Amino acid sequence: MTMAAMGGVLVVGYGNELRSDDGIGPAVVAHLAHDRRFRDVDVRAAHQLTPELALDASGAALLVLVDAATDAPAGEVAVRRLDPGEAAGDVLTHHVDPAGLVGLARELWGAAPPVVIVSVGVASLDVGDRLSPAVEAAIPRAADAVALAIEEHRRA
Amino acid sequence: MSQTIVIDPVTRIEGHSRITIQLDDRGEVVDAHFHVTQFRGFERITQGRPVHEMPALMARICGICPVSHLIASAKAVDDIMAVEPTPTGADLRRIINLGQIVQSNALSFFHLSSPDLLFGFDGDPAVRNIIGVARKHPELARDGIGLRRWGQQIIEWLGGKRIHPEGIVPGGVAFQLTAEVRDRILAGVPEAIAAVERAIAWYKTDMLRWEEEAATFGNFRSAFMGLVDRHGNVDHYGGWLRVVDADGHHLADKVDPKTFNDYIGEAVEPWSYLKSTYWKPMGYPDGLYRVGPLARLNVAERTGTPRADEELEKFRWRVGRIASSSFHYHYARLIDTLHAIEKIDLLLRGPEILSHHVRSVAGINRHEGIGVSEAPRGTLMHHYKVDDNGLVEWVNLVIATGHNNMAMNRAVLQVARKHVKADRLEEGMLNRVEAVIRCYDPCLSCSTHALGQMALRVQLLAPDGTVLSELAR
Numbered sequence: 356m357t358m359a360a361m362g363g364v365l366v367v368g369y370g371n372e373l374r375s376d377d378g379i380g381p382a383v384v385a386h387l388a389h390d391r392r393f394r395d396v397d398v399r400a401a402h403q404l405t406p407e408l409a410l411d412a413s414g415a416a417l418l419v420l421v422d423a424a425t426d427a428p429a430g431e432v433a434v435r436r437l438d439p440g441e442a443a444g445d446v447l448t449h450h451v452d453p454a455g456l457v458g459l460a461r462e463l464w465g466a467a468p469p470v471v472i473v474s475v476g477v478a479s480l481d482v483g484d485r486l487s488p489a490v491e492a493a494i495p496r497a498a499d500a501v502a503l504a505i506e507e508h509r510r511a
Numbered sequence: 512m513s514q515t516i517v518i519d520p521v522t523r524i525e526g527h528s529r530i531t532i533q534l535d536d537r538g539e540v541v542d543a544h545f546h547v548t549q550f551r552g553f554e555r556i557t558q559g560r561p562v563h564e565m566p567a568l569m570a571r572i573c574g575i576c577p578v579s580h581l582i583a584s585a586k587a588v589d590d591i592m593a594v595e596p597t598p599t600g601a602d603l604r605r606i607i608n609l610g611q612i613v614q615s616n617a618l619s620f621f622h623l624s625s626p627d628l629l630f631g632f633d634g635d636p637a638v639r640n641i642i643g644v645a646r647k648h649p650e651l652a653r654d655g656i657g658l659r660r661w662g663q664q665i666i667e668w669l670g671g672k673r674i675h676p677e678g679i680v681p682g683g684v685a686f687q688l689t690a691e692v693r694d695r696i697l698a699g700v701p702e703a704i705a706a707v708e709r710a711i712a713w714y715k716t717d718m719l720r721w722e723e724e725a726a727t728f729g730n731f732r733s734a735f736m737g738l739v740d741r742h743g744n745v746d747h748y749g750g751w752l753r754v755v756d757a758d759g760h761h762l763a764d765k766v767d768p769k770t771f772n773d774y775i776g777e778a779v780e781p782w783s784y785l786k787s788t789y790w791k792p793m794g795y796p797d798g799l800y801r802v803g804p805l806a807r808l809n810v811a812e813r814t815g816t817p818r819a820d821e822e823l824e825k826f827r828w829r830v831g832r833i834a835s836s837s838f839h840y841h842y843a844r845l846i847d848t849l850h851a852i853e854k855i856d857l858l859l860r861g862p863e864i865l866s867h868h869v870r871s872v873a874g875i876n877r878h879e880g881i882g883v884s885e886a887p888r889g890t891l892m893h894h895y896k897v898d899d900n901g902l903v904e905w906v907n908l909v910i911a912t913g914h915n916n917m918a919m920n921r922a923v924l925q926v927a928r929k930h931v932k933a934d935r936l937e938e939g940m941l942n943r944v945e946a947v948i949r950c951y952d953p954c955l956s957c958s959t960h961a962l963g964q965m966a967l968r969v970q971l972l973a974p975d976g977t978v979l980s981e982l983a984r
Binding site: 402406407409410451455458459462463464 | 574622641642645646649652653655656657659660663
């Protein structure tokens with residue numbers, strides 16, 4: 356059983372690492388893996404949010420998602436809490452959006468954690484395996500935002 | 512006036528495609544085509560690369576079935592190196608491949624097709640998805656998610672990564688299995704079996720609703736092809752090719768997969784990037800055959816594992832020794848999954864499974880190699896030619912979805928003729944046309960690589976559908 360499934364914190368950074376800045380989510384969680392602040396946190400990278408994550412999400416006390424944002428300036432880090440009443444977007448074949456993920460957790464396992472979404476504005480989504488400079492520079496700030504969200508959750 | 516109905520894109524399949532249905536002046540369906548509109552080109556991209564890189568490159572073809580390409584590719588490179596994987600290496604490859612079968616079959620049945628079966632083909636499109644399934648039949652959704660997760664974990668634990676794993680290499684596998692990982696996988700077997708058996712029980716009850724659909728859902732006489740072991744049972748990794756006709760007679764048996772080019776031809780049509788394969792002795796297009804879970808059950812004597820064999824007996828009692836309706840791919844896919852779980856259990860309990868002899872080593876000993884295995888969607892063939900330095904000169908990939916291409920087109924036409932009425936088009940009619948494609952679970956990302964043979968046609972049409980101009984290359 357995973358730490359998240361036992362009531363811990365689950366952090367999922369997701370995106371396509373072969374689409375330049377879309378890989379910011381996996382890049383942030385790779386950074387977290389070497390950060391002592393996150394040693395008791397279940398940290399994972401994913402290509403996209405899949406229905407299978409709903410099982411672990413259902414057991415977590417907090418779910419933090421790290422994703423790329425196309426509607427923000429490059430490198431800008433934003434934090435928002437998912438509204439529990441937010442409806443799921445398009446439900447596609449292999450992946451779900453954050454609201455769909457917690458919706459599945461709630462429907463199937465009767466529990467869904469609060470969700471914090473940390474997003475980083477992107478400069479390029481072209482084919483490529485490197486982040487643009489502004490986005491790469493945002494990694495420590497995104498990590499701090501994740502840490503703050505976890506700290507606030509634990510204080511509450 | 513004649514008209515064309517276009518379904519674009521076809522949803523809940525792997526990749527991009529569209530369907531066109533041609534109606535005559537009276538509104539009757541006269542023709543229908545399944546067009547694959549994406550292009551990938553791995554056969555050309557990989558030319559000039561060192562052949563030992565091929566398994567890792569081929570795994571990038573697909574995020575759903577990377578293991579299938581890894582297996583076929585590694586076997587092709589084994590052939591070039593004239594090397595046999597160690598017994599433990601071969602068994603670990605089998606286990607990873609079966610994990611792939613479980614997770615991909617679960618995706619196809621539970622995530623993509625169960626919404627149609629649960630809500631009906633005329634059901635509200637807004638709920639015909641995995642979240643709708645979770646609300647109406649949570650146990651089914653939980654079982655699907657659990658099975659897929661277990662299969663993915665096997666791939667991750669044995670292959671190094673869940674998507675695009677790298678643990679399968681020429682000569683065997685890269686990593687020795689530990690007792691801890693073996694026991695972790697074994698601990699999940701009882702629940703995996705229970706989950707798929709619950710789904711089979713539900714399906715067997717539910718399928719009674721669909722008898723009329725099954726009668727016209729790609730229901731036609733054809734040949735079937737798959738790999739079988741020395742006993743004639745299902746083999747997902749090796750063995751021999753067997754082809755049976757619509758009555759179960761052997762058209763070919765104990766065919767060395769490395770000789771597949773003697774039996775299988777490839778044709779290109781101007782309206783699709785997807786090649787159509789055919790059984791050479793019967794020519795094109797008469798040599799239509801099907802592959803995948805339904806074909807595996809049709810060609811084999813048995814599956815070779817007890818629970819799956821018990822279900823296979825019931826399957827044959829219900830649908831006949833040779834099931835001809837493509838609708839039964841769903842049922843066959845569940846039995847295929849049950850067999851895969853049982854086989855994983857058996858292999859993990861083998862006395863040598865923890866051996867550190869997991870890889871044979873050799874150099875370039877041949878200029879040509881062929882690797883064949885069973886992917887979730889059917890028989891997969893990789894064929895490479897290399898130079899003296901092991902650099903790739905030529906690649907041909909024969910993919911399960913290509914084997915099924917002619918059958919999918921015939922199935923689309925049959926369903927369209929039965930259900931599409933031009934005077935009153937309804938969502939349920941068009942959904943049935945899409946759904947018959949889902950029976951085959953096609954993977955278009957896997958199957959569109961033939962640069963140089965690609966078919967492209969651009970038509971300029973007048974408002975009445977008349978072709979004013981056409982460019983083809």
